[in-house]
Amino acid sequence: MKKNRSRLEAAGGFFGITLSVNGVERAFRVRNSEFLLDALRRYGYKSVKKGCDTGDCGSCTVIVDGKPSLACLIPAFSVHGSAVTTVEGLGTMRAPHPLQTAFVEAGAVQCGFCVPGMILSAKALLDEVPDPSEAEIKKYLDGNLCRCTGYVKQVRAVKAAAKKKRGGMEA
Ligand code: FES
Ligand code: FES
Structure with a gap:
């Protein structure tokens, strides 16, 4: 989707965005x-989880225009014209994504x-680096906390999903 912020107008404290x-x-x-976190949930x-709501836990991670992004820190109006991916768009019960x-x-x-946030961070990594090292995986998942x-x-x-995506046997 092509960005067109010029058409973005506020009315009564609301923006209409596409x-x-x-x-x-x-x-x-x-x-x-x-x-964006609250707008997506509304x-x-x-699947976009509200954890800390302060940018610390990674549970609200979504992919915005190809980059893993913390939805709790992004003003919703600013994604007008963007492409957003959530876990709902990744796979289904019958046909799960290799990461799932x-x-x-x-x-x-x-x-x-x-898990939704972690899987989206991992997806962004594998889209960018098909064969990541362990250090790269750890670095990419660094902002996604698990209790x-x-x-x-x-x-x-x-690692297993990366191997499967590349067509190898799963580790
Ligand atoms: S909800 Fe924790 S980083 Fe967004
Ligand atoms: S917080 Fe990661 S599985 Fe429960």
């Missing part, structure tokens, strides 16, 4: 003080609260 969410063009009406994208399969198979999911597990299984899951 954006692509998971490949579908959507129109949102957002308050001028609203953050429009039904409940890998997280389950590696035992990297306990309560699951951190339940250690981080070993998530790193294993990302």
Whole structure:
């Protein structure tokens, strides 16, 4: 979607914005003080988790124009014309994304609260670096905190998904 901020006008404290969410063009009406996290949840994208709400935990991570981004820190009006990806756009129960399969198979999911954000950070990494080193995986997932597990299984899951995406046997 091409950005066209010139058409963005506030009326009564609200902006009407258009954006692509998971490949579908959507129109949102957002308050001028609203953050993307709250707007996405209000429009039904409940995979985007509200953890700290201060940019510290990574649970609200979404992909905006190809980059992993903290939705709790992004004013909603600023994504007018952008492409946003949430976990709802990644896979389905019948056809999960390789990262979703890998997280389950590696035992990297306990309560699951951190998982959507972590998977989107990992997706952004694999889109950029198809064969990441362990250090690169750890660096990319550094901002995604998990209260339940250690981080070993998530790193294993990302390695396995990377291998699968490249067409190799899963580790
Ligand atoms: S809710 Fe956004 S970083 Fe924690
Ligand atoms: S699985 Fe519970 S916070 Fe990560």
